[in-house]
Amino acid sequence: MVLPLAPNAIMARMAQVVLSNVTKAFGDVVVVRDVSLEIADGEFLVLVGPSGCGKSTCLRMIAGLEEITSGSIAIGPRVVNDVPPQDRDIAMVFQNYALYPHMSVYDNLAFGLRLKREPTGKVFPRTRRVYSEPAIRERVDRAARMLGLSEYLQRKPRQLSGGQRQRVALGRAIVREPQVFLMDEPLSNLDAKLRVQTRAELILLHEQLRDAGKSNTMVYVTHDQVEAMTMGDRIAVMKDGLLQQCDTPLNLYRGPANRFVAEFIGSPQMNVFGPLDVVSANGSLQLRRDDLTITLPAEKAARLAGFNGTQVLFGIRPEDIAAPDTSRVAADATNTVPVKVQVREPMGSTVQLQLEAPGGFVVTSVLDADSSAWHGAAFDAVLDLSKCHAFDPASEVALF
Ligand SMILES: Nc1ncnc2c1ncn2[C@@H]1O[C@H](COP(=O)(O)OP(=O)(O)O)[C@@H](O)[C@H]1O
Ligand SMILES: [Mg+2]
Incomplete structure (x- = not known):
């Protein structure tokens, strides 16, 4: 009998993220406390809360940039507690998108793919490039089309507007076709009007990735409840390292679990x-x-x-x-x-x-x-x- 799908094909389709009783302490100070959260495959989950409540720390633990003090995190079927960041198949987008100023947009997008190598040989740690230049071009072109950047591929970052630069930063994540996108306040550097516009583009992008058969699970961190309400399939509200409530935007709005969520979600506030x-x-x-x-x-x-x-x-x-x-x-x-x-x-x-x-x-x-x-x-x-x-x-x- 032949299995219809290879095991890695099954894995590639299962991009849920599960946090089980995750706690993070820096020394004696506990900044994330016993957080359990199941993010479904293909979900756009927004982690929201005031500054300092532990959102970035949660995201960085999923990325593997921060060690977990206790609990476990799984991406797809695999517990990743001891998996190094580069092997977690995630891509992260930050507020400070730090493009390489001397490289064209194309090269900025291609950079991560050119760098990706797989080890070959047991005796000498030689490596081989994973992606050929034509394969890289195909991915870069596809991401550029999704983001409306096709006309700008030969420009340098300084020849782009802030919004276009942020789209290049998103593009760098997209070309990697990760299982999970992790975004930490990616729109914070944009002015108010551009933020609203890019917000809509991100929602569209989430759908386009799904329609293209790519994994589109997103964990998106923001302190802005309007961003959370407009973008999230579900919103997880945090305060002082504790998860307060996780539900759809309307359920949070209509049925807040406590006073904090009631006052945090909605403007002007309850x-x-x-x-x-x-x-x-x-x-x-x-x-x-x-x-x-x-x-x-x-x-x-x-x-x-x-x-x-x-x-x-x-x-x-x-x-x-x-x-x-x-x-x-x-x-x-x-x-x-x-x-x-x-x-x-x-x-x-x-x-x-x-x-x-x-x-x-x-x-x-x-x-x-x-x-x-x-x-x-x-x-x-x-x-x-x-x-x-x-x-x-x-x-x-x-x-x-
Ligand atoms: N490396 C670190 N060492 C000590 N404390 C830290 C470190 N990183 C973050 N913190 C503290 O953890 C808390 C949560 O930080 P963070 O996750 O960045 O919050 P948020 O992203 O919600 O604003 C803050 O009080 C912050 O000062
Ligand atoms: Mg933060």
Whole structure:
């Protein structure tokens, strides 16, 4: 019987990355703590979190540039803990793309392939080039076409714009046809407009690689939650070396696991305030503080069973605080709150408001700019309580 695929063909198709209980300490300082994460073959996974939370360290451990203190990392079917970086079949793209200034774009792209050698002979450590010059040209041309660089192959890096240079840096990774792409804030050096454009190009590139039958698993590090939301199939949120939550962008947005994720994902950020007292009144559950009263809908109240007499933090996104003339949610006495307008920031189609609610709480709301409510000094804000959140005040874990 003949196997339909050679073993290495099977391996080449399985580019998942699995981190199991990975911890990294520098001396006594633990910077990545017990992280477990399964990145599927072909997935675009974004690792996001504030500066210093351990994102780059995670990426560098996957690359083999940093030793793992405990736990294990597998790429495809193989545990790579003891595999040197050059044998892990990964390609890394950094913020500082450091092209060779004296080489043409073509030579910059070809450089890594020309360097790649396989050892021959047992007695003398002689090596042989892996790729012939025609094979290199084919790969460089294909990558250049994908990245729109075909016209620039003979130019030197200084004759390119910042965005084009960053694409050459991506090209250097693509020509290697690695199992896994590792990217550490690759767009940070670009200006805002170019960053948005290159973001879209990267999403497209991820699809093109898949359509071309190439491995396209990507682990992408950024501190920018907008990049994470727009690019990731899934987003892994980190804080202080700990993985907080890993899910699709919409699941993170709608169902954050804790206060940190709730406030980190989304812009302007979720309003989280309190503590509010949990009070049972007239057969329903209310959250109260001074003259602020929020009556919870039944499905939310059910999640706070057993919290009667305690306190919670309350969370609601700016777009879920509306005016009577902009709300898609019916306004009634149980979900309106009288607010005073403190600051108005018209953005064109929307207006961002800073509002003072009862209890002295200051909240942000984003309204349709067509609304007339925000021109006045006060209005009755309509809360979409089907989308509100509550957090345990001590642990800050989400209760709903
Ligand atoms: N080689 C090192 N020696 C000691 N501490 C380090 C080293 N590299 C990183 N760190 C520390 O580890 C923490 C996480 O760093 P890093 O992974 O670069 O964070 P991020 O990429 O999320 O900004 C930081 O506090 C950083 O100072
Ligand atoms: Mg970093």
